[in-house]
Structures are given as structure tokens and as C-alpha cells.
Amino acid sequence: MSKFDEASHYRQEDLLKIDWRPPKTPWMKTPVDFRPGTYIYPGKAKNLKVLDLPNPRDWSVEDQDWKLPEDWKKRVLDGMADRLSKYRSFKVFMDTCVRCGACADKCHFFLGSGDPKNMPVLRAELLRAVYRKDFTALGKIFGELAGARELTTDVIKEWFYYFYQCTECRRCSVFCPYGIDTAEITMMGRELLGLLGIYVNWVIEPVANCYRFGNHLAIQPHGFVDTLEFMADDIEDVTGIRVDIPINRKGAEILFVTPSGDLVADPGIYTCMGYLLLFHELGLDYTWSTYASDGGNFGLFTSAEAMKRLNAKIYAEAKRLKVKWILGGECGHMWRVIHQYMDTLNGPADFLEVPRSPITGTVFKHARSTKMIHLMEFVADLIRHNKLKLDKSRNDHLRVTFHDSCNPSRAMGIFEEPRYVIRSVCNHFYEMPDNTIREQTFCCGGGAGLGTDENMEMRLRGGLPRGSALRHVQEKYGVNMMAAMCAIDRATLVTVADYWAPGVKITGITELVANAMVFTGEKRRTRNLRGEPIPGMELEESETTTVEQGAAIHG
Amino acid sequence: MNVLVALGAAVGVFAAGMAGGALGLGWLFGVVIPGLALLVFLGGLAVKVWDWVSTPVPFRIPTTCGQQTSLDWIKPNKLENPHTGIQALGRMALEVLCFRSLLRNTKAEMVQGRRLAYRTSLGLWLGAMLMHWSLLVILIRHLRLMTNPVPAFVSFLEAADGFLEIGLPAVFVTTVTFLAGVTYLLARRFTNPQVRYISLAGDYFPLFLLLGIGLSGVWMRHFGKVDIAAIKELMLSLFHFSPAVPEGISPVFYGHLFLASVLLAYIPFSKIAHMAGIFLSPTRNLANNNRAVRHVNPWDYPVKVHTYEEYEEELRDKMVAAGLPVEKPLEKE
Numbered sequence: 001m002s003k004f005d006e007a008s009h010y011r012q013e014d015l016l017k018i019d020w021r022p023p024k025t026p027w028m029k030t031p032v033d034f035r036p037g038t039y040i041y042p043g044k045a046k047n048l049k050v051l052d053l054p055n056p057r058d059w060s061v062e063d064q065d066w067k068l069p070e071d072w073k074k075r076v077l078d079g080m081a082d083r084l085s086k087y088r089s090f091k092v093f094m095d096t097c098v099r100c101g102a103c104a105d106k107c108h109f110f111l112g113s114g115d116p117k118n119m120p121v122l123r124a125e126l127l128r129a130v131y132r133k134d135f136t137a138l139g140k141i142f143g144e145l146a147g148a149r150e151l152t153t154d155v156i157k158e159w160f161y162y163f164y165q166c167t168e169c170r171r172c173s174v175f176c177p178y179g180i181d182t183a184e185i186t187m188m189g190r191e192l193l194g195l196l197g198i199y200v201n202w203v204i205e206p207v208a209n210c211y212r213f214g215n216h217l218a219i220q221p222h223g224f225v226d227t228l229e230f231m232a233d234d235i236e237d238v239t240g241i242r243v244d245i246p247i248n249r250k251g252a253e254i255l256f257v258t259p260s261g262d263l264v265a266d267p268g269i270y271t272c273m274g275y276l277l278l279f280h281e282l283g284l285d286y287t288w289s290t291y292a293s294d295g296g297n298f299g300l301f302t303s304a305e306a307m308k309r310l311n312a313k314i315y316a317e318a319k320r321l322k323v324k325w326i327l328g329g330e331c332g333h334m335w336r337v338i339h340q341y342m343d344t345l346n347g348p349a350d351f352l353e354v355p356r357s358p359i360t361g362t363v364f365k366h367a368r369s370t371k372m373i374h375l376m377e378f379v380a381d382l383i384r385h386n387k388l389k390l391d392k393s394r395n396d397h398l399r400v401t402f403h404d405s406c407n408p409s410r411a412m413g414i415f416e417e418p419r420y421v422i423r424s425v426c427n428h429f430y431e432m433p434d435n436t437i438r439e440q441t442f443c444c445g446g447g448a449g450l451g452t453d454e455n456m457e458m459r460l461r462g463g464l465p466r467g468s469a470l471r472h473v474q475e476k477y478g479v480n481m482m483a484a485m486c487a488i489d490r491a492t493l494v495t496v497a498d499y500w501a502p503g504v505k506i507t508g509i510t511e512l513v514a515n516a517m518v519f520t521g522e523k524r525r526t527r528n529l530r531g532e533p534i535p536g537m538e539l540e541e542s543e544t545t546t547v548e549q550g551a552a553i554h555g
Numbered sequence: 556m557n558v559l560v561a562l563g564a565a566v567g568v569f570a571a572g573m574a575g576g577a578l579g580l581g582w583l584f585g586v587v588i589p590g591l592a593l594l595v596f597l598g599g600l601a602v603k604v605w606d607w608v609s610t611p612v613p614f615r616i617p618t619t620c621g622q623q624t625s626l627d628w629i630k631p632n633k634l635e636n637p638h639t640g641i642q643a644l645g646r647m648a649l650e651v652l653c654f655r656s657l658l659r660n661t662k663a664e665m666v667q668g669r670r671l672a673y674r675t676s677l678g679l680w681l682g683a684m685l686m687h688w689s690l691l692v693i694l695i696r697h698l699r700l701m702t703n704p705v706p707a708f709v710s711f712l713e714a715a716d717g718f719l720e721i722g723l724p725a726v727f728v729t730t731v732t733f734l735a736g737v738t739y740l741l742a743r744r745f746t747n748p749q750v751r752y753i754s755l756a757g758d759y760f761p762l763f764l765l766l767g768i769g770l771s772g773v774w775m776r777h778f779g780k781v782d783i784a785a786i787k788e789l790m791l792s793l794f795h796f797s798p799a800v801p802e803g804i805s806p807v808f809y810g811h812l813f814l815a816s817v818l819l820a821y822i823p824f825s826k827i828a829h830m831a832g833i834f835l836s837p838t839r840n841l842a843n844n845n846r847a848v849r850h851v852n853p854w855d856y857p858v859k860v861h862t863y864e865e866y867e868e869e870l871r872d873k874m875v876a877a878g879l880p881v882e883k884p885l886e887k888e
Contacts, residue, residue, distance in 0.1 A: 178839075367847065410619055
């Protein structure tokens, strides 16, 4: 018997019985149903302590008493007033919503669950109702009639449930006529909960780890070295090339930063092997860092302050190692932080130089202030200048589609670079339907710290729109591989694809690139980075004979 | 319940205005209240906008809906992903004038019980465009009642608006489109189950006000044949700051004017403030040039970080054992 934290526990026909019609009871009078599989375990006291966060304690969601501080209500309302005076976004978004409902069926969690409070408009109303009650004239006078609501502990519980049922993907904000961004709402909601010591462990433990050890997974320096060395062994096995792995090397030209998910999780590790091979082949003067060993930043899912505390390491390390500029790997939310926040939080990076490709001489003027570019910008430029020797046919057994990750899409707009790279290394590329890609892309269902197994039901539900579009191209074009330039995608989409479109595998783009690259001094490539035989690249007859003879001798 | 409260309030407003007119309270409903309403509108909206404008924008967070500006040979989408202030202005113009985002609207459907599909759904966009643009034209047309001589552009607009030349006086196209737009938006609130579920009294109320204003206006022009000269005399006197209330103005006019006054005064305190708020939305009005031009957070403050020195201090022996360079050598035992 499978448990609620396993995908096999859920039958597709049950999850597909979705009723988008709201219930009879008004939303303010519909209590939260905390059923296992739909919420995330609370943050443990030890992690809050590492970060000096308020009210560290061990508690459980099912408990009646969440052990809130005595003055919890004052803390929340003061916190709300404080944020209303600091964020124009928050204030304008509280005031301008007309409840037109254009956002309603744009949220993957609403589409997959039918729960009306997963409509972005109602998620925001959870805060807005309290805002009206305590901060607006009409709300103070007319109360409930004006949509105002008293702040109670039940409201706090509801906030916890629904602000951790939003992946901050910003799809709703594309469709909103006022650009109201639920990510912004959720971030405020989570900050307010944080004032009471309410976090989820899946977010706050990575934050604590990253604070102390430089990465979310608490990989210590020696573990970091070992991990990359193991990868180098596997690379050598497949390609015959021994790559060197510069770590914490002062004076390198480039600091390379990528999400730590690339180091441990299948299939992210193959993308990481791709990085190593690519940089080796280019002879890039670069270094990894163990102190800044994660570009990912779960602080983004915690508070602006936590985000700043974790992000500070990147510039600090770039300065210590005296590099010229920074290159960032394939990650989603990391790139939201790098692109939209880093320079503001921890800049100016006046000790660095404007990124310039040592291979092509291209100066990346669009990153002249932040001094950090995306690997796909770097690689697209290389391919454009014919600096990579590619044998596309090595990827001919793959029929590839591309999943635009939320943050690089809607907080950056990097659409063509990855497509150009994929098309350059794969002969068979197919787009998913228009309403599910680019700025309209659907979340994997596990972003913003929701990708944990105890949240399995919501992950599968939230993953339905993506899974459904994937299934469509699988049936129509025989797609068997989905590329994604996001470490969370590479972790969570595996589950989503296995469930909604079984047979489709997940890959990073650099893995595809490295599999197509012809390296100097490589041995005959018969296996890809996963160690799987490449169809059509089997040894020819004469070689087979040699191998058989060899095998016979060894046998 | 929310609908009834809103409808009751709007009907009450109209009835109060009518009653005021019938009881000879022309000064109150024709001069004092409209004047106060205008003050509340201007003052309230100014306070509201100042409140927004004086709140900082700590981070530059545009929602990007097209290709970024990066490599020279990749064509950026300047309107959906602006890289400069001018381009962001273009994006705002599209949003304010054409309701660009609503033009993207889709409706999700479950096909054969297992596949999600998304159909283009332009009803909301059309209804909103009809209502807002017609309202603008109607407001400009009303300048005829407040100016002497009537400016040429008003007469021109009026002529264009009445080009169908149906009925006497001619039916304006915008009269029809305005009422159609408002009716659609109301009907949508009633019939779309999700929208009905989220609708507050404050969502129905302004629609009922607009509907009441529109219907009473139609009645005055096409059915009641009210004394338009007297109305113009009143309006002109108001705008010359020497109010005089002529006799013989239909009570319906006072109902019409009171509805408009209430709507005007309601704007700054309600969701209708979106008419100003849309210009200040940080996901729409900022250029996505984050990596090229640094954005400064005015309330930025130093935070506690875990420095490299602290990191190395804790892990130095492991770093040395793994062959990693360190800043301070291991202490000899």
C-alpha cells in the first residue's frame, strides 16, 4: 500500500475529477482541509535558530495550538503596515484589484485542484480582506459587506495553507489587466507568517544550510570536491577525457555558480557533467566556489532579508577570488534573484568587469551592471560564432520539447537563447501548445519550496497543466525528452512526467549540448553522459570484432 | 445578498436624487452635492495617488512577456519586454489604451476528461473596451452642456457618434455600446460561477450606478424629452462659479446627477481607483534592464551574513584535507 507521499498513491481518474465550480459556502466561511499530501511540514526550531528567526519551536500543522507568540496579532498587523509603507507593489495590488477573474483559471493549482482559494484573486483576497478591515475607510465602516475580515488564528492557518500552495510562478500576472503579481502577494504573506515563526521546513532548512555551508544541501567542501571528482570519473568513462575541476581558485577569470541541485539529483548531475565538459573543451579560465556553492536561493521563498543574506555570498566570493565576471548555470528561481534582485540587494559590483566571452570576444552589455550572464546566453553566443564542434545526430534518438521555466520566462524573458541552443544540438525539436510555453508557460508544480514529497497530491495536481501539454506532444510527435533549464524542474518534473506523461524523460540543456559536442581527444562516443548506449552510434562491424576479441581475451 | 445590497443602494441613490428634484431641493442636488463630489473625487484621488507614489519601489520587478534584450542577433520584444523607459511607456500605452493583458485571456477546458485545453476568450476584453471607451466618449460629449460656445472637437465627436442617424434625436453609437458593455460585465458577474463567487457588493455597486446613469440619460434624451436648455443653464452657471438653479428641470435629471456624484465621490475609496493605479503597477511600468542599470532600494539595510572567514574557520580542516586552498593555514598541533 503506497502512502500519501508517493505518486502511486493517487489514481489519475480521481485527480482528474476536478470541479472548477465553487462550493455553496462563501470562501470566508469555508474552513481549510489540512489533509496529508496537500501541505508541507513546519520549519524545525534548529533551522530557525541558525538564522536567528523569531519564535523557534517544534510544532505540527495538525496541532490545534500552533504556539504563536503572545502578541501575534499585533506583530502581523504591524508587519503589514510596515510592508505597505515599503512596497508600492503591495499597496497598489491591495487597492486596484477589480475581481474581474481573468486570473482565475490561469493558476496551475486552481486548474488541478478546483479549490477556489487557489484562484490568484482569492489568494490575494486572503490578505486583502484583512487589509480592508484594518487599513481602509470602507472596510472599517462596512465590515464584512465591504469584504473585510477579522484577523484570527484560523486566518493565519489559512494563509499558511494557501501561501504555501503558490509557487510564485507569476503566470497570473501576465493575464491581470493591472499586472497584479501573486508572487508578490505570496512573498508578503510568507514574510508575515515568518514574523510568527511559521515556515515550512522544505524551505527553511535549505536556507539554514545555505547560510552555513554555502548551499541548500549542506554539502561541505570536501563533499563538494568528491562529488565533482566522481562526475569527472563518469565523464572519463564515457568520453575518455579527464576534465580538470578548479575549485576556490584565486585569480580565475570567471566564477561559475549553479544550483546545488545539479550536484546530486538525477538528471541534474548529467547537466553538471555537461558544464564540466564544456568548460574543459573551451579551456575556460574559471573556478567553482564551495562558499558560494549555490546560485539557488530559497531566501526568495522566505523573505527579502533572507534572500539578501544568502545572495551576499556570490559577490563576496567573486571579490575574494578576484574574478572578472560571473557565469550562472541552468536554474530558474536563481535567475530571478540574479536578474531582478542581486544588484539591488548586494551591488554595486564595481569591482568586476563587464562580462566578455574569452572565446568569441562578445561583450555582454545587457549585463554591464550585474556582471553576471546566463550560461545559455554564453553558449548561444559560442554556437553562433561556430566555436563548438557539434554532431547533432548523436541526439537523433531524442524527440525533444522545451519547458520554459517560470522565473527565466516571466522575470527575465530568456526565450530564444535556449531554443537556439537546443535546435543547434538536436534535429528533432517540438514545441508544446502556445498557451503553455514562453510567457504563458506552466509551473512544474513544485517551485517556491513546494517540491517535497509530503506535498505530493498538490504537486501532481499543480503539475497537471504541464503534464497535460507534455502528454499532448508525446502523443502527437512522439516526444520522449523534455529539456528544462531549472534545477527544481529537473527534480520535480521527473515525477510530473512519470505520472502524467509516462515515458518522457527530463534533461538540462547543457546535457544535450555535451552529448552533441565533439571533444578534442575524445574516444569513440557510443554512450551518452547517462552511460546509456546511443542508438545508431553502436560500434561498426570491424570495431565490434575487435571488441569481441578483446572481450574474449579478457573473458 | 451582495447583489441585493448593491442594487438597493444604487436604486436608493437614484430615488433620493429624484425625490430631491421633485421636492425642489435643486440647490442641494444640483449644486452642493455635485460640487462636494467633485472635491472629494479630486482630493481623494490626489491623496490616494500621493500615497502610492510616495511608497518606494524597492525592487525592479517587471513581468516579462516577450524576449529579453541580450545578444545583438536575437530580436527583443520591445513592447512586451521593454528594455528602456520609452519602451516601457509603449507597453503602458498598450495596457491603458488597448487592455493588452485582457487580450491574452483564455478559458481552460477539460477535453475528454483528461486533457486541458485553452480557448481564446475575448468577451471580458470586449465588454471592458466597450464600457471604458464609450464612457470616455460620452463624458466628452457631455462637455456640450458645460461650454458655450461648444468646442469644435465636441461637436465633431457628437456628429461622428450619431452617424447612424437613427431616431430623433439621433441615437449615439456609444449609448448603445456603453449599455451593452455594462450589461455584459454585470451579466458576467451573475453567470460565471467563479466570478460570482469572488464578487463583493463593491463590485456590483459601481456597475449598477453606471447602468442607472446610462438608463436615466437615455430616458432624458429619447423619452422624457427634458428641458435641455435649463439643464445647460444650470451646468454653465456651475462652471462659472455663480450657481443658479432654473425652474422646470426634470427630477430624473437630479436622479442622474446624484448617481454620477455618488460614483465620483466613491472612486478614490474603492476599486475604481484602478484608473490611477494601473499607471503605478511595478510589474508593468518598469523597464526590464535589471542587469544593465542598477536599481536602488531606498530602504536597503545591512543584514547579518555568514562571512567567508566564518565559513573557513568552521571548515578549514576539511578544506585542507580535501586539497582546497585556504586563507589561513591550519594551526600546527
